Amino acid sequence: MIDHRPVMEDFGTISYREIRRDIGRRAIKHTTSLTLAIPDGRSIDVGLTRVRGNIGNGDLIYLVCPCCGGRCWTLRLTPDEHGLMCKKCVQREYRVPYRSQTPLGYRRVAAIDSHN
Numbered sequence: 001m002i003d004h005r006p007v008m009e010d011f012g013t014i015s016y017r018e019i020r021r022d023i024g025r026r027a028i029k030h031t032t033s034l035t036l037a038i039p040d041g042r043s044i045d046v047g048l049t050r051v052r053g054n055i056g057n058g059d060l061i062y063l064v065c066p067c068c069g070g071r072c073w074t075l076r077l078t079p080d081e082h083g084l085m086c087k088k089c090v091q092r093e094y095r096v097p098y099r100s101q102t103p104l105g106y107r108r109v110a111a112i113d114s115h116n
């Protein structure tokens with residue numbers, strides 16, 4: 001029997017690193033929010049927040065989760081009204097494990113599946 005339960009890795013991601021590469025290091029320092037186009041055609045506003053770094057490299061910039069308002073560096077694409085969520089929200093809303101937390105047999109089935 002093939003197990004189709006989703007795992008965290010099934011959710012597409014948008015990372016701060018990708019966004020910074022897109023916008024440019026200098027421009028992102030002055031950016032406070034972004035409108036991100038996600039694959040289903042919607043545009044979602046995502047805030048950026050800054051936390052003072054403690055190793056002298058300036059502020060750390062984080063994405064603000066549109067669901068919980070928490071800080072994160074990676075947002076997951078979700079098929080719900082939020083569209084993007086941090087991993088904590090995905091875990092809370094979808095109860096999905098990471099692939100590494102699933103039994104080995106299930107991991108193999110999922111890997112074969114995803115290449116079809």
Ligand SMILES: [Zn+2]
Pocket residue numbers: 065066067068069070085086087088089
């Ligand atoms: Zn969240």
